[in-house]
Amino acid sequence: MTDALDTTADRDRPEEPAGGPAGDPTGTQADGTDAGTARRKPSRRTLLGWGGAGLAFGAAAAGGTAAALRLDDDTASAAAEGGAVPFFGAHQAGIATPVQDRLHFAAFDVRTDDREQLIKLLKEWTAAAARMTAGHEVGEGAISENDELPPDDTGEALGLKPSRLTLTFGVGPTLFEKDGKDRFGLKGRRPKALIDLPVFPGDNLDPARSGGDLCVQACADDPQVAVHAIRNLARIGMGRVAIRWSQLGFGKTSSTTPDAMTPRNMMGFKDGTRNIAGTETDRLDKFVWVGEKDGPEWMTGGSYLVARRIRMHIETWDRTSLKEQEDVFGRDKAEGAPLGKRKEREEPNLRVMKPDAHVRLAHPDSNGGATILRRGYSFTDGTDGLGRLDAGLFFIAYQRDVRDGFVPIQTRLSRSDALNEYIQHVGSAVFAVPPGVRDKDDWWGRALFA
Helix, strand or coil, X not given: CCCCCCCCCCCCCCCCCCCCCCCCCCCECCCCCECCXXXXXXXXXXXXXXXXXXXXCHHHHCCCCCHHHECCCCCCXXXXXXXXXXXXXXXXXXXXXXXXXXXXXXXXXXXXCCHHHHHHHHXXXXXXXXXXXXXXXXXCCCCCCCCCCCCCCCCCCCCCCCCCCEEEEEECHHHHCECCECCCCCHHHCCCCCCCCCCCCCCXXXXXXXXXXEEEEEEECCHHHHHHHHHHHHHHCECCXXXXXXXXXXXXXXXXXXXXXXXXXXXXXXCCCCCCCCCCHHHHHHHCCCCCCCCXXXXXXXXXXXEEEEEECHHHHHCCCXXXXXXXXXXXXXXXXXXXXXXXXXXXCHHHCCCCCHHHHHCHHHCCCCCCEECCEEEEEEECCCCCEEEEEEEEEEECCCCCCHHHHHHHHHHHCHHHHCEEEEEEEEEEECCCCCCCCCCCCHHHHX
């Protein structure tokens, strides 16, 4: 919830040839049967039409060029409403990408001990992710040629647009070593920046909502598209991985597009005013992307993700006076302006705020310049059995090095922040997020296993 963190365009699709799928003018199926006699399968692509999915994927899926799915150089160019965000690129999408409206975040435990089986799974996941982000069904789709077998795709996204779906993959500390065991021959490749997070004052972490060997962050403008993506990755991984915990989120609490309205959190305050913008390549290089000299080599172009489930004591907050609420944050509630200022984006005067104000403690000037990129979401997960909302912030932060980003900021906040009276951190995880998938021959984590 730190204020310090307060801190692609659609491509034209080719027309589908009348005889068959793109790139197949003969009208024959992959097995050689005539397209006219084969069972008609209403794929998600067909239901959308070539214009609806936002970018041409057929050539890449068939082993052709992946250029149609590459990230644009201009990261500020967001996909049109309902369109597709390119999957391939130097960095994974879903970090500096314009923030979508919905989230489904999942952490996985790896169940297999077989290194080759894990590699095979990551290749399968990558292929599925490339298809789903482009608005396509997984594998052969939701309508099988053989109705005696389960279909490759679960089908709930049929007819839906890509909705700017991004899938961002990471690996946790326990993938490298667990209970003293080097599980996949990766122990020596663990980055020094992938630390086990310290226990901060006030933490009340639930082990069932913390940690994980792998993670996938699914962000989209349609919640069903995000849920479909995680569901299908979990189905593909059955027997090799299992979901350890997951979190649905709505109402983004930060933005990487500063020209857009700053969103509000569940406490009613604007959140993420000072966030790093997706167009600020110099700040991204300085604070978010792992550099060549940072090490290890397989993480160059990647980032480090910290996820925290922060429960808000909503009922207590709702009985707090407006003046105290504003003093707690150090911003006014209406405009979001720093106390003593009139406009939201004016530089705050930290000295006029109370010493324990959230903005004052979270500001880079109070933390030796520490800065992170935020992609948090609000959540409500029913009630806690006592009539109180189980609601709050699912905090997500990306940074070049956790030791220089989240840790110093949270250390300061956990000790002195006035907001601590109204929140509690109940879940926690940290992951190394590798660089992007470069082309059709690349896959999530390939350089790690090289």
